[in-house]
Amino acid sequence: MLGGIGRALSHRDYCLYWSSNGVNTIGRWMYRIAVGWLTWELTESTVWLGIVAFAETFPLVIFSVIAGALADRVGYIRITFLAQTATALVAVAFAAVTLTGWINIELVLLFTLLIGSLEALTTPARIALVHALVPKQDLAAAIGLQSATFNGCRFIGPAIASVIIAFAGSGAVLAAVAGTFVQFCFVITIIRADEPERNPGPWRDLMREMGDGIRYSMDHIGIRFLFVMLGVTGFLIRPIIELMPAFSAEVFDSGSAGFGILVSAIGLGAMISCLWIGVRGQTTGLTRLVIHSLLVQGAVLILSTLTGYIWLAAAFLAIVGFAMLVGGVGSQTLIQNAVEANVRARVISLFIVISWGTPAIGALIAGWVADFAGLAVTIAAGGAMTVALWFWASRLVHVMERDLEASI
Numbered sequence: 001m002l003g004g005i006g007r008a009l010s011h012r013d014y015c016l017y018w019s020s021n022g023v024n025t026i027g028r029w030m031y032r033i034a035v036g037w038l039t040w041e042l043t044e045s046t047v048w049l050g051i052v053a054f055a056e057t058f059p060l061v062i063f064s065v066i067a068g069a070l071a072d073r074v075g076y077i078r079i080t081f082l083a084q085t086a087t088a089l090v091a092v093a094f095a096a097v098t099l100t101g102w103i104n105i106e107l108v109l110l111f112t113l114l115i116g117s118l119e120a121l122t123t124p125a126r127i128a129l130v131h132a133l134v135p136k137q138d139l140a141a142a143i144g145l146q147s148a149t150f151n152g153c154r155f156i157g158p159a160i161a162s163v164i165i166a167f168a169g170s171g172a173v174l175a176a177v178a179g180t181f182v183q184f185c186f187v188i189t190i191i192r193a194d195e196p197e198r199n200p201g202p203w204r205d206l207m208r209e210m211g212d213g214i215r216y217s218m219d220h221i222g223i224r225f226l227f228v229m230l231g232v233t234g235f236l237i238r239p240i241i242e243l244m245p246a247f248s249a250e251v252f253d254s255g256s257a258g259f260g261i262l263v264s265a266i267g268l269g270a271m272i273s274c275l276w277i278g279v280r281g282q283t284t285g286l287t288r289l290v291i292h293s294l295l296v297q298g299a300v301l302i303l304s305t306l307t308g309y310i311w312l313a314a315a316f317l318a319i320v321g322f323a324m325l326v327g328g329v330g331s332q333t334l335i336q337n338a339v340e341a342n343v344r345a346r347v348i349s350l351f352i353v354i355s356w357g358t359p360a361i362g363a364l365i366a367g368w369v370a371d372f373a374g375l376a377v378t379i380a381a382g383g384a385m386t387v388a389l390w391f392w393a394s395r396l397v398h399v400m401e402r403d404l405e406a407s408i
Contacts, residue, residue, distance in 0.1 A: 005279060008142040013191045014133035019186035020296070022124070022149045024084075027180025029157025030164075031091070032056075034173035036254050038098070040245040042105045046375065050367020053242035054360045055109050056116040063120035068213060068349025071125035077131060081188045082123035088181035090114045093180050098171035123356075124349040126131030130343065131336060132193040140333050147329040148274030154267025154321075213346025216339070222287075223338060223347065225393075225400055226331045227354050229294065232350055232389050233327060234358030236382035237297050238318070241266065242363035243375065245331055250375055252310040257273075265314035269321030277329050287400050290330040291393045296323035297387030305376040305383075328355065345372030391392065 009015050028083065039052045051330045071079050094111040098105050101313055134142045164173045217223050240247065248258040306314035332351060362382075370378040 005141050005145050005275075007250075008134050008138045010314070011134050011138070013193060014130070014142060015186060017133060017191050018145065018149065020184050021146075022122045022153060023180050024184035025153040026157045026160070029153050029263075030161040030173050030269070031115075031177045033158045033161035033176065033244075033260065034170040035108065036242070036245045037161075037168040037259060038103070039040065039108055039172075040249065041105075042108065045247075046243060046246045047368045048105060049243055050364045051245055052105075052109060052112055053239075053363040053367075056112040057360035058122040058357045059113065059117040060123065061118060061353050063361070066349075067121045068124040068128075068346040068352075070121070071349075072343070072346060074095040074349040076125040076129040077188060077191060077193055080129065080374045081117050082186065083183050086180065087115055087122075088178060088185055090118065091174065091178040095171055095174035096168075097258075097283055098161075099172055099315065102269075103171075107110055109300075120352075123352050127332075127352070128344050129193055131148040131217050131244060136337075139336060140281075141391050143333050143336065144277035144280075144329055146274075147277070147325055148331050149270050150270075150274070152267065152271040153231075155264045155271055156253045156267075158260045158263040158267065162256050163196075165256045174265055193366050201279065213343050213350065216343050217347050217350050220338065222400055223335055225396065225398055226290070226335060229290070229327070229393060230356045232323075232349070233294065233297065233386055234355060235362040236386050236389075237281070237301060237324060238302070238359035239363040239366040240317075240320075240379055242359065243366060243370065243379075246370070246375055247379070248310075251305070252308070252313065253285040253353050254310055258310055258390070261310060261314050265317045266321035269318035269323075270325040271321040272318075274329055277310060277333075278327070286330040286334055288397055290327050290334070291390070291400070293327040294386055294390035294393060296320075296356035297327070298383040298388075298390065301386070302380045305380045333388065 020260075033054070035052065036049065039048055039373045040050075066148050067079075090111065094115075097107060130142050130146055131139060160176075161173045164176065217227065244263050245259050248262055252258050254261075254393070257361070300316050302318065302321045304313045307316070335347060335351055336344065364381070366378050
């Protein structure tokens with residue numbers, strides 16, 4: 001009945017990883033809500049929301065390429081355990097400072113920068129690890145389930161965080177977050193994965209290996225095309241998540257509850273999208289779905305800025321979340337199937353750089369633009385430019401299908 005998802009979960013180590021990482025991911029979304037709302041409480045500034053979002057996610061641009069090369073050398077499980085342990089320790093410190101009332105915007109910036117940097121070191125390994133836990137025929141379903149879980153947690157985490165903030169404040173949320181990080185550290189030590197054989201050369205070759213991953217990606221026309229689309233949509237669409245506290249407060253005159261509703265709506269749509277991809281269990285036809293998701297993202301995002309009713313905006317954002325993850329999960333699956341095993345983590349690290357780096361830059365710029373042009377106008381302009389990108393990309397459907405789906 002569950003199709004490809006059932007097959008993926010039949011693998012013991014993947015099932016362990018999936019369930020523990022799910023709890024960890026709930027914590028990560030609770031963390032993002034706590035940091036976003038804490039920033040808004042301290043500053044009431046879209047500029048500061050953009051700066052903090054940039055500090056949290058831009059380290060992925062700086063460290064992910066080297067992190068992918070390190071993962072291919074050191075091992076996916078080892079580097080995940082080390083980075084995750086450090087993340088848990090920083091989260092404990094962040095919670096303690098907030099609970100004691102010593103927090104200020106400068107410390108928020110410092111802690112988010114540290115956690116973002118550690119996240120960058122572990123993310124390529126955690127994504128590549130999925131491929132080492134399931135056979136290739138179950139990969140699309142496993143990636144779909146991972147993304148469905150991620151976005152289900154995007155629905156659950158904000159809801160939990162909003163309730164805790166209302167009754168106990170952001171510090172209590174951060175304390176709970178630290179607990180979710182700690183449990184993942186323990187579980188990762190008992191997982192056994194079929195990781196690629198490693199035969200690394202001297203450490204001085206690390207920069208050359210990083211360059212090999214970049215050249216491999218740029219020489220592959222399909223991967224290059226997907227990177228362009230991910231970059232543009234990340235810059236134009238994704239910043240709405242980082243600016244959601246302001247969107248909730250300024251457009252709908254709502255507090256932390258409205259913030260939680262809007263973020264959870266995106267997560268709900270994204271979760272449904274990923275479950276659908278997982279149950280679908282097929283890689284054929286994903287290129288077409290990825291390209292046409294651009295139209296839905298851009299057009300519906302514009303509609304979300306034209307209503308004054310928060311629940312109608314939430315419904316529109318759920319559709320945006322659905323289309324956003326069709327594009328994201330579809331691209332990730334196509335890339336993982338297209339690349340060779342010995343460079344997979346390095347190519348995935350570039351995927352992460354683009355998927356998270358461009359929203360960081362977009363949020364930083366959008367925060368400044370919204371400060372004088374208005375948030376609704378800024379978001380609608382991003383949607384309009386995404387529709388324009390779809391007009392270009394839709395003309396290349398058949399070419400990209402031949403390149404990206406030839407080996408399926």
